[in-house]
Amino acid sequence: MGTTQLESVPEPKYWHLKTVLNDALDSEFEVGEILPNERDLAARFGVARATLRQALEQLELEGRLQRRRGVGTTVAPPRMGVAVGPSANSWPGARDAWETVGCVEAVAPAAIAALLGTGPDEAVHTIRRARVMRGQPVAAELLYVPPASVPGLPADLSPAAHAPAVLRELHALELEGEDRAVELGSARADDAKQLDRLPGAPVLVVTSRYYTGGRVAAASVSTYRADTCRLTFGDAGAFEVTHHQQDTRQAS
Structure with a gap:
């Protein structure tokens, strides 16, 4: 995933980050692949972990990610x-x-x-x-x-x-x-x-x-x-x- 400048974006940071992450899921990750941990993702995108967590929760709600017991956050298959x-x-x-x-x-x-x-x-x-x-x-x-x-x-x-x-x-x-x-x-x-x-x-x-x-x-x-x-x-x-x-x- 590449970094992106979020500070000048008028919409909420987590929402813009969600869009960036969503594109990366399509282009860089396979179904079932485990995402990097929150600390590494937050550092890569220059956002607070709370902002990252909001974006991940939204992607989970939309069916793009799954939280799996003992595994972590993975890319979800199509619904x-x-x-x-x-x-x-x-x-x-x-x-x-x-x-x-x-x-x-x-x-x-x-x-x-x-x-x-x-x-x-x-x-x-x-x-x-x-x-x-x-x-x-x-x-x-x-x-x-x-x-x-x-x-x-x-x-x-x-x-x-x-x-x-x-x-x-x-x-x-x-x-x-x-x-x-x-x-x-x-x-x-x-x-x-x-x-x-x-x-x-x-x-x-x-x-x-x-x-x-x-x-x-x-x-x-x-x-x-x-x-x-x-x-x-x-x-x-x-x-x-x-x-x-x-x-x-x-x-x-």
């Missing part, structure tokens, strides 16, 4: 298109790439209880699931199903049979509709561990509601790696986006 909204409505777990990690009965967080319309102390079936693509974890999910939605569950379920039985009963209902909200967030400790990320890393959080009988029958919170995933909606949404196209779109 993978991950379909989160199939063109035809389907219950979660009906035909998707999620793998069940576990299932418990527990009181849902207040925000989820409000979505489901359950009482503040009412336990719901909580299924934890994981999604893996190209050999790496890309998402973690919590699916919440109130007992009222699956009244036919046997009373003596074993831990291994719990999640399949809940999903089976849920799929027996007629799905009337679903909606989703997407927002940027920070990885909590449990999700970060499951996603092989550092706590606080940028993530995309998708909250979904599933309706039957004029009510919310289930809700899910899916946490996707923001550095790895490009969320698509509908079967025709999984097209490739190059870094050049991303930069053009942001500039328009």
Whole structure:
């Protein structure tokens, strides 16, 4: 990487530095290559480490860099298109790439209880699931199903049979509709561990509601790696986006 004069640039130094670093990632580094440490980079560009850190954090947010446990900061591969909204409505777990990690009965967080319309102390079936693509974890999910939605569950379920039985009963209902909200967030400790990320890393959080009988029958919170995933909606949404196209779109 070459040095650049930042003092006369009217925009924030970290933002201009991010642009310079972004160009260098395209021309001088390979996917998976480890960047020099912060001290060396800051000295090379003549900026404070706080300024450099801001630029690196922005590049991580944009999916150009990854912070890897025990490795350091590496150049990220292009984001993978991950379909989160199939063109035809389907219950979660009906035909998707999620793998069940576990299932418990527990009181849902207040925000989820409000979505489901359950009482503040009412336990719901909580299924934890994981999604893996190209050999790496890309998402973690919590699916919440109130007992009222699956009244036919046997009373003596074993831990291994719990999640399949809940999903089976849920799929027996007629799905009337679903909606989703997407927002940027920070990885909590449990999700970060499951996603092989550092706590606080940028993530995309998708909250979904599933309706039957004029009510919310289930809700899910899916946490996707923001550095790895490009969320698509509908079967025709999984097209490739190059870094050049991303930069053009942001500039328009």
